[in-house]
Amino acid sequence: MFEVTAEDSFDFRSTEYAELFASSAATAFQHPIWLAQLYERIVRQSSATPLIIVVRSRQGGKLAMVLPLVRRRYTLLKVVEFADMRVSDYVSPVTDEETLSRILADSRVVASIRRLLRPYDLLRIGKLADRSLAMELLFGIEKRESMGMSAYSSKLEPTFSAWREHQLDQSYRKELDKKSRQLGRLGEARFKCAETIDTIRTTFDALKVYRGKRFDGSNGPADLLQQPSYFDFYLAVAAEGCGGFARTYTFWMNDRAIAGALGLAHNGSLLVILGGFDEAGYRKQSIGSLLFEQIARDCIERGDHSLDFTIGDEPYKRIFGGRPSPMWQIFRAGSPLGYAAHLTVEKLPAAKALARRVLHGKKAAPDRAIAAPVPVNEEFSPEVRKT
Template structure:
């Protein structure tokens, strides 16, 4: 019924993939632009090897499903992961529900997919949304495990005034109104959805500066925008997706960006994945909150239905009406070493600290030597927004 191959140079910008994605149950993080730029800018430069599993109808050759994966080595450990690379908040096979069910029912196809995954010590995939396709069944995994964190989405109302009334506390609405008046007294404040490569680059340079100060690695993961390959990736997504898939927002003060954000549009939702602001100059004016409020206004004016703050339990998401949805992970050991590595990350108290040392070593920071390097836990591998 199906033919399964590995096509590590698969063209995610091709017409056949665009058609598959459009009809699939996949997320914004499997969009053609996102995956094309991720494999080009990050995967090959990040110590990973592409593993793109392609399923086609045997008779017609029509594309049926894509599994965008990678192979990675952590010293002795061979790991198969989703093509996440710490930038994707939701993962999913790229297929529609009906086709995915037919693939699961075809034992030969399932066996072929599992064979192409090998060899590995550990198959590990996190960031599965609550209602995502049952990827665990494809890999012969009994159940999902909780990631211990949620994703948050705020339902948008037909009008901005209605959204504020239903999603924001009355006292907080008054507080934001006061902060907005303060900001406007400080100079020429202007919010916009940025267009054009020069303005986008100016916004991203500001984001890099602000996020570098806020996420310096002293209390959690260091900011990925400080890594050239990641900066180039986000900037490329913003430019290629401008006017459609990607929206770059900026708050300007007298012509200088004091806050910015990157969002991805997908089926009536805007997923906010990157944000930063001038904390030293405008924290008292709650510039970050004012920016999110204006992003919600822009989304409502465009006809969007949800503002998705994606994965992570930061308190501000609830303040803006975000409702939690659990996130899941799956794993399968392919060797005793893989089983031991999984237990190390999941069970030992020092596992997360150790995983952080591994990540810092990958970015050129000094780390203590270790006899066996294990992959970071999925929650430690999530970029802060």
């Protein structure tokens, strides 16, 4: 019924993949633009090796499923992972539920997929959303394990005023109005969604400066945007997806970018994945909070039904109406070394902290950070979103 191959130069911009993605249960992080740029600009410039498993119908060769994976080595440990590379918040096989069920029912196909994964010491895949397809069954894994954190999404209303009334506390709404008036007295403040490559680039240059100051590595992970390959990746996604998949938002003050964010639009939801602001100059005006409020307004005007803050338990997400949904991970040992590594890391907190340093660098418990808005009432301290 199906044929399985490893196509490590798979064309994610092809028509067949676009059609598969459009009919699949996959997330924005498996979008053709996202994965094409991810493999080109991050995977191939890192120590990771592409492992893209492709399932096609035996008759006609129609694309049925794609698993975008990578092989990585951490000291002696050989690991197979999803093509996450510290920038994706949700993972999913690129297929639909019915097709996945048919694939799982074909023992020969399942055996072929598992054979293509070898050799590895550890198969580990995190960032499975609560309702994501049961990818673990492809690998013979009985159950998911909790990641110990949630993702957050805010339901949008038909009108901006209704959303503010239902999702924001009354006192908070008044404070935001006050901060907005304060901002307006400082100059010509404008909120815009970028429509040109030049404005996107200007926004990203500003974000790099603001995030570099805030996430300098002295108290947590250093900002990924400071690395050329990651900066180029985000910029390329924003540019290629402009006018559709990607939205680059900017708060301008007298033609200077003082805050910005990158969001991915998918199935009526906007996933906010990257942001930053001039904390030194506009903290008192709560520019981060005003930015999120205006993003919600724009989404509502476009007809979106939800604003997704993705993974991480920062308090500001609840302030903007975010509701938690648990996140999951799966593991499978492929050798005694992999089994020992997984068992040690999961059972011993000190070993888990050591593993984070080995896998991501000296202080890298969080993978990617978005600048959390500074709440106007100063009750919550600014936090880094962890993925």
